[in-house]
Amino acid sequence: MPPIALRRWSGCLAFGMILSLFLLASLPLAPARAAGSGSPTLDAVRARGVLICGVAGNAAGFSLPDSQGVMQGIDAEGCRAIAAAVLGDQHKVKFVPTTTENRFTALQSGEIDVLVRETTWTLGREASLGLEFGVINFYDGTGFMVKKSSGVTSARDLDGATICVEPGTSTELAIADYFRVNNMKYTPVEIQDLQEIHNAFLSGRCDAYSTDSSALAGFRFTQGAHAEDFLLLPELISKEPLGPMVRKGDDKWFDIVRWVSFAQITGEEYGVSSHNVDSFANTTNPDIRRLLGLEGGLGKTLGLDDKWAFYVLKQVGNTGEVWNRTMAPLGLPRGLNGLWNRGGLLFAPPIR
């Protein structure tokens, strides 16, 4: 037992430590913001010089590193387009892999600037998470993949089946509804790690693997020579509009994320691509002149350089180019993801 004086001092010390901890905790969490663009996220990205983008990092077609370690896919390109518009350089992106379960907290806590992670736009998510969807970058639906050897040809044949699904996704909600409505039974196997889900499906632990049909196509594509052993069932049991998410309350940042996407759609509509964007320098078409920042000064109103869309189209390209690089190799038809005047749903409001 230490002498009494020492005990008293240690008591004071403990009290002092707790008091200083308390003072530390009572400091305002966000440092006072210097006069800036009015968007804390935009200011932070500019000050950092790099955009921190939350992606899946393991989904072919959306975000998956290629053999050189470069992140490829429609989500990765979405991140690059925002970096090109904001920082003038599409390479100034730091990709942060997120899981289906930690993606929202990563964005809420400010760990990432934007979440581009094949996330489905639903009312519940937008209303309760403190987050909002900027735009739809992919129109998808929940599908099922089975082994051809199982003899299953329709989702109606899946009564009693064991189904592999990622926890925390809108897929599991869609499946729950579909089986309940059709009065069928199923056993879920829920694994967080995508690789383990794939293993479970391949080993026969599950009769079917369910997620967004595009991700299923991507999965089949990565099976190489065995791709023919798998069948994508014809039914799509839900609407899955995927898009980037930002934090609520930062409207200027929200505008930027949304209009970067619209600029790419407008580019495809007017035939402006990364290959020919320089040739429009002397164009007289007022729509293209406004898009490329040759007149109108619209970039400034967004808080960006007037040539923001030029950088996006020059460095990343328009929606058609992005599609051809990311989704077309998986064998997916353009379908709903085409321009509005070609039977798709891509429709950008006018840039003026």
Add this chain to the structure above:
Amino acid sequence: MIRPPFRSPSLRWQALGWQALALAAVALIIVTFARNASHHLAARHIATGFGFLREAAPIPIGESLLPYTPSVSSYGRAFLIGILNTLKVAIPGCLLATLLGTLIGIARISPIPLLARLAAVYVEGLRDLPLLLQLLFWYGVFQALPAPRQSFRPLAGVFLSNRGMRLPALAWQSGFGWILLAALAGLGITIVLARRTALSPHRGRRLAAFLPLPLFPALVFAVTRPAIIIEWPALHGFNFQGGMTISPEYAALTTGLVLYTASYVAEIVRGGLISVARGQWEAGAALGLPRAAVLRLIVLPQALRLIIPPMTSQYLNLVKNSSLAVAIGYQDVVSIADTTLNQTGQAIEGIGLIMAVYLTISLGISLAMNLYNARLAQRAR
């Protein structure tokens, strides 16, 4: 009990004052954090509160001890199922790890070199590999079993496939509850009798102590005569119907946890046994007792006093390690809470619930083990 040295009343009040002040500071910090969090959550329009527990949960759950329908049952019920699933791993896990670990610990000090070496290899092998790796290994092993149509049939009515083990099950009748109760009562009486007669020189008496265990339930069965209906599993469509299942996820998690924890338990048991003075072994041998009897009657009871405290830590570890279930798709409380907080967006509440559950289970184990330890200490000379 060591008494603190004499202290003047004024010093004692001073010390109490400091402690009260420190306590107030801690409380203030907690209140500040809570207020800060709720203020910012409200400012960001993030839903708060525990109201979501009553809402319908669209979480599909693969194995559950309670009736559950996705999109109909509540989040609260899903959570409860998660807790039960965690206990379903933790309780048999602790029991089996203790049993296996004790056997291996005894084997390590065996005079037979081969047995001792094998036990040493087991301990070093399993203790040195990360648990997550072992779980993934066992999950891989159980997945490598054949498909349901080609499943192994080690016994009539038992099917072993990559969907797990399917066993015949007894259809539950209302009379079974009484039989179960009688079996428990029989077990209690057996334990009491076995303790009293353990040192009896009459073999018949020692054996008779175990009679209530089978007799009690048999008697109740003879009186109530409930119908015995066995459900046999049969392949139907994709999978087996009827009977009961042990899923590959559950099997992999329990196997991995038991084998891993047993390696630590073995070392604790070995340490406890070695700490008992050699003279105790020799004294037992001098009385003409066989080695097994010396171990059971003389050495183990003394070693227990050293074994119990570190065993508590191992039980706590096993319970906490069971949260690695997420990696292999077993839906324990963490897995279900993760999905819940993902669907509802209420991360703080979800994490808070997980913490409360683990804290309750851990404190429960600590309390039980401390009580047991105190009883052992009382009997110490």
